[in-house]
Amino acid sequence: MTPSPADSIIVAVDRPDAASFWSIVTPLRERTALKWVKIGSVLFCAEGPTFVREVVSSGLSVFLDLKLHDIPHQVGLTIGRLRDVGVHLLTVHTSGGAAMLEAAASAAGDDLGLLGVTVLTSHDQASLAATGVELALRETVARRARLASDSGLHGIVCSPLEVATVRPALRDAMEIVTPGIRPPDWATDDQKRTATPASAIAAGSTKLVIGRPITHADSPPDAFDAIAASLG
Numbered sequence: 237m238t239p240s241p242a243d244s245i246i247v248a249v250d251r252p253d254a255a256s257f258w259s260i261v262t263p264l265r266e267r268t269a270l271k272w273v274k275i276g277s278v279l280f281c282a283e284g285p286t287f288v289r290e291v292v293s294s295g296l297s298v299f300l301d302l303k304l305h306d307i308p309h310q311v312g313l314t315i316g317r318l319r320d321v322g323v324h325l326l327t328v329h330t331s332g333g334a335a336m337l338e339a340a341a342s343a344a345g346d347d348l349g350l351l352g353v354t355v356l357t358s359h360d361q362a363s364l365a366a367t368g369v370e371l372a373l374r375e376t377v378a379r380r381a382r383l384a385s386d387s388g389l390h391g392i393v394c395s396p397l398e399v400a401t402v403r404p405a406l407r408d409a410m411e412i413v414t415p416g417i418r419p420p421d422w423a424t425d426d427q428k429r430t431a432t433p434a435s436a437i438a439a440g441s442t443k444l445v446i447g448r449p450i451t452h453a454d455s456p457p458d459a460f461d462a463i464a465a466s467l468g
């Protein structure tokens with residue numbers, strides 16, 4: 237089946253509990269071609285794996301954004317547990333290094349897609365240097381993207397403005413998942429480096445993580461449909 241533009245939209249449902257999650261997701265499911273939702277650490281800590289299993293059982297594809305970063309053994313075991321939960325995409329932090337990423341890839345197998353976070357978009361050059369990383373930020377992003385690729389990850393997460401920098405470092409089939417997406421008529425909120433949905437896809441993003449422009453819209457289903465149409 238040919239993927240539809242809606243398949244490239246991951247709605248970040250940053251809500252604190254299951255009831256408020258479903259209050260957004262149920263109308264989206266009823267009225268749009270919603271396929272993907274992102275569940276972050278707050279909702280995961282509040283509602284746990286049982287809730288995530290329910291979301292998967294409802295037929296949605298789940299991107300669980302936990303940004304794992306620990307010794308290889310622990311990360312491997314954690315991913316083994318999350319495979320049982322049935323999530324489809326999961327983030328690990330590339331700064332964990334090659335051994336951690338390889339352990340993650342080996343634990344994930346074929347049915348769980350692993351995305352490597354390169355450099356958090358909350359970092360600037362000074363705050364990155366304060367952690368001991370002296371390399372230029374953009375070069376750090378490219379180097380970590382290559383590490384993710386060489387370690388067998390399925391994709392990376394980066395700013396839409398970094399896609400051109402990371403693409404040459406990646407294997408052809410790898411996912412490039414970008415948050416920081418803002419339709420032309422929506423405020424940037426606290427995001428600093430943004431792109432419109434259409435320009436992010438044109439730059440080479442394979443999936444877009446979109447939160448408030450959908451979840452805080454007057455009508456989330458209408459906002460979802462307008463964004464899908466703009467990709468069209």
Ligand code: C5P
Pocket residue numbers: 248250274276356357358393394415416417425427445446447448449
């Ligand atoms: O509401 P908004 O569209 O800004 O939400 C973006 C989502 O993407 C949030 O869930 C945020 O945690 C996530 N994200 C991000 N920047 C990253 C990684 C994830 O904004 N580098």
